[in-house]
Amino acid sequence: EVQLVESGGGLVQPGRSLKLSCAASGFTFSNYYMAWVRQAPKKGLEWVATISTSGSRTYYPDSVKGRFTISRDNAKSSLYLQMNSLKSEDTATYYCARHGLRRPLDYWGQGVMVTVSS
Amino acid sequence: DIVLTQSPALAVSLEQRATISCKTSQNVDNYGISYMHWYQQKPGQQPKLLIYEGSNLASGIPARFSGSGSGTDFTLTIDPVEADDIATYYCQQSKDYPYTFGAGTKLELK
Numbered sequence: 001e002v003q004l005v006e007s008g009g010g011l012v013q014p015g016r017s018l019k020l021s022c023a024a025s026g027f028t029f030s031n032y033y034m035a036w037v038r039q040a041p042k043k044g045l046e047w048v049a050t051i052s053t054s055g056s057r058t059y060y061p062d063s064v065k066g067r068f069t070i071s072r073d074n075a076k077s078s079l080y081l082q083m084n085s086l087k088s089e090d091t092a093t094y095y096c097a098r099h100g101l102r103r104p105l106d107y108w109g110q111g112v113m114v115t116v117s118s
Numbered sequence: 119d120i121v122l123t124q125s126p127a128l129a130v131s132l133e134q135r136a137t138i139s140c141k142t143s144q145n146v147d148n149y150g151i152s153y154m155h156w157y158q159q160k161p162g163q164q165p166k167l168l169i170y171e172g173s174n175l176a177s178g179i180p181a182r183f184s185g186s187g188s189g190t191d192f193t194l195t196i197d198p199v200e201a202d203d204i205a206t207y208y209c210q211q212s213k214d215y216p217y218t219f220g221a222g223t224k225l226e227l228k
Contacts, residue, residue: 035217037165045157045165045208047217061119061216095164102212104155106176108164 002026004096004109011115012086022079022096022109029077030054033099036070036081038092039111048094049081064090086116120144120211122220129228135197138223140209142190153213156185156194159222160205168207169194199225 008020020036036048049070050059058070069082079096093113097105121143130136146153152172157165167176169185172192182203184195196203204227209220 044222045159045210045219047210047219050215050217059215099212102153104167104170104176104210104212105157105165106167106170108166111164 002098002107004098004107006094006096006109006112009094009112009114011117013118014087014116016086017082017084018086018114019083020081020094020096020112020114022081024077024079024096024098027098029072030074033101033103034070034072034079035097035099035105036068036079037095037097037105037108038090038114039095040089040092043092046092050099051079083114086114088116090114091116119216120146120214120218122209122211122218124207124209124220124223126221127224127226129226130199131228132201133198135195136199136203136225138194138196138207138225140187140192140194140220142192142211144214145189146211146213147189148213152188152192153211154185154187154192155210155212157208157210158203158205159208165208196225201227 003025005023035050051070067085071080093111095111096109098107099105123141156169159165173185206222206224208222
């Protein structure tokens with residue numbers, strides 16, 4: 001059974017940093033692209049980052065480019081999101097999700113809440 | 119960026135057909151594949167993949183869900199609607215980065 005379990009969320013002050021983790025199991029992690037998708041309270045879904053199977057390629061929307069860094073450790077079947085210079089508008093539930101090249105996000109974690117507030 | 123446009127809400131009666139549309143600002147087809155996917159999200163839950171590449175039913179999804187369309191116009195159909203289908207539905211394109219989602223259509227009971 002595919003499982004994705006996020007951790008590392010919490011309350012953080014504006015301008016500070018936070019690192020999210022996603023532990024994957026039930027599939028060959030190194031064969032899949034992985035992504036982070038967020039959802040602000042009562043809002044829609046926003047794709048935040050994608051990383052290729054080897055980690056050599058990463059993709060971000062302009063809203064987080066230069067502040068967020070996605071990475072992975074295939075030996076540990078783990079995905080990470082380093083978030084720097086956090087803003088109040090980064091407040092959201094962050095989901096880790098699996099996908100293939102140009103493929104849909106076929107499995108999602110339960111999500112982890114990040115609140116950016118002073 | 120490719121913009122996806124959905125109607126905010128749709129009211130439907132149980133056992134009737136629901137048709138949810140998604141229009142894109144650019145063609146999301148390439149080499150005969152539509153890079154358009156549909157997700158269902160219930161309150162407090164993570165999104166669930168329903169339809170991928172325009173019309174393919176994801177694993178474990180009931181056959182009352184179907185997808186159609188190509189190019190810039192796509193449709194998710196639920197027929198017949200059951201009480202468990204009350205949720206918000208999102209379309210998403212994976213043709214180009216940045217991947218983008220529609221704002222979601224909230225399916226409500228009439």
